[in-house]
Every structure is written in structure tokens, then in C-alpha cells.
């Protein structure tokens with residue numbers, strides 16, 4: 132089986148990653164898949180601490196499964212904890228994962244998870260018990276914005292979301308205000324949930340605020356000096372965006388959310404500015 136749309140590339144630091152030719156994008160292009168996932172998701176979400184303190188199933192949505200570096204790094208980083216992880220991955224194609232599994236040795240992060248991933252690819256669902264960690268992993272192969280809009284609500288609300296689409300310029304349908312408004316509505320207000328992503332763009336931060344999230348400055352990852360962390364409770368943010376940020380957003384030439392799946396840059400409209408100032412984060 133071959134997937135000619137993808138190749139393995141060696142990054143400047145010697146680490147290997149997957150490149151999509153159709154999108155002309157390399158996954159985790161600077162520090163590599165595992166280092167980025169550890170910084171952006173495992174440490175920033177304080178996943179080990181949250182899981183250790185959590186009773187029952189901890190639900191993670193993995194949006195943009197791709198070659199599963201984020202998902203597998205999260206599973207490996209918590210594999211010594213007594214916990215139940217329900218991982219729900221989303222992607223409109225399983226080709227990058229098929230390709231990555233075939234090149235698992237080169238990529239280096241599949242070790243011990245090959246069978247789990249093979250079952251996921253074959254059946255759309257896989258389970259595994261490692262030590263005291265129980266994993267139940269489902270994959271939903273669909274256009275994510277369409278799924279969010281139309282799908283029945285049987286998928287449990289997340290405690291954490293790994294949001295890893297391509298950039299807004301390449302992948303605008305994954306960064307629109309209607310998408311994040313639907314996503315926010317899917318959260319359970321009684322279930323604290325945090326969502327990091329690699330971007331620090333003003334446009335993205337305004338979009339998440341307008342969708343209903345609280346939004347904060349996210350950790351540096353080695354790849355980016357600053358990222359973004361959103362949550363449905365301020366308690367999960369260390370550094371919420373403040374009024375100084377709001378003033379900068381007002382002057383930015385690229386701050387207005389994408390209202391449709393078409394990339395463009397524009398300053399805030401008068402209506403968005405009014406809504407932003409009324410957000411409880413800035414009250």
C-alpha cells in the first residue's frame with residue numbers, strides 16, 4: 132500500500148516528520164512532532180496533573196488526527212497513570228496515518244502503539260490497556276465543520292481539545308467563527324475544557340473570544356515564541372488576554388474573524404469591536 136501524497140522529511144534538527152504534498156505542508160515543521168506535542172499539549176494542558184486528579188473517563192478530542200503524533204504523544208506521556216482516556220480523533224482522511232504507520236520506525240513515535248493504530252485504521256475504534264491506563268480511541272472520518280454542524284450529540288463533550296488543522300491561509304474552513312461557535316456549543320459548561328493551538332494570530336484569538344471561549348497567551352513551543360490557549364473557564368488559563376491585547380487587536384490589520392471558509396485579512400468591524408469589549412473576560 133502506498134500513499135504518494137506524503138513523504139518523510141528530515142527537519143533541520145535531524146528529527147523526521149510527515150509532509151503532505153497536496154497541501155504543501157510539513158506536520159510540526161520546526162521542532163518535530165513529539166517535541167511540539169509535548170510542549171503545546173501535554174505540558175500546557177497540565178495533562179498529567181489533570182488526569183491524575185480525574186475520576187472516570189477523561190475525554191480528549193484530537194482535531195486533525197493527521198499522522199497521530201499529538202494523539203500518541205499524549206497517550207505515551209500519561210501511560211504510567213491510573214486513568215481512563217477516551218480519545219476521539221477527527222480527520223477527513225486516514226491516508227497520513229496509514230503512511231506514517233508504514234514509516235513508524237523512521238518517525239520513532241509509534242513504538243508500542245503499532246497494533247492500536249492498525250486496529251484504529253481497520254475498524255475505526257481501538258482499545259488498549261497499558262499498566263493502569265485504559266485507552267478507548269475512536270476516529271471520525273469526516274469534514275470536521277460539517278460533522279460539527281450536523282452530527283448527533285452522542286459523542287461525549289471533551290475535557291481537552293488538541294486543535295491542529297493546517298494554517299488559516301491553507302485551511303480556512305477549519306478556522307471560521309461558525310465552526311468555533313458550534314464547537315463551543317458542544318462543550319459541557321459543567322466540564323472544564325481547554326484547547327491549545329500553535330497560532331498566536333489576532334484573528335484566531337478574536338474568533339475564539341467571539342465563539343464564547345476565554346482566551347489566554349499560550350506557552351512557547353520551540354517552534355513558536357507564543358501560542359494560544361482557550362478554555363470554557365478562566366480557571367484553566369494562566370495568562371488571560373488583557374485590555375492591552377484588546378487595544379492592539381483594535382489597531383491590527385488582521386483581526387476580523389473568518390465568517391466563511393475563505394481566507395482574507397481585515398481589521399475589526401465596528402460590530403465585532405462592540406462584542407469583544409462586552410466579553411466577560413474584559414468586563
Ligand SMILES: C[S@@+](CC[C@H](N)C(=O)[O-])C[C@H]1O[C@@H](n2cnc3c(N)ncnc32)[C@H](O)[C@@H]1O
Nearest residue numbers: 195196197198199200201222223274275295297
Ligand atoms: C497539521 S495536520 C495534523 C497533524 C497531526 N495532528 C499529527 O499530530 O500528526 C492537519 C490535519 O487536518 C486535517 N484536516 C484539514 N482539513 C480538515 C477538515 N475540513 N476536516 C477534517 N480534517 C481536516 C488534515 O487532513 C490533516 O491531517
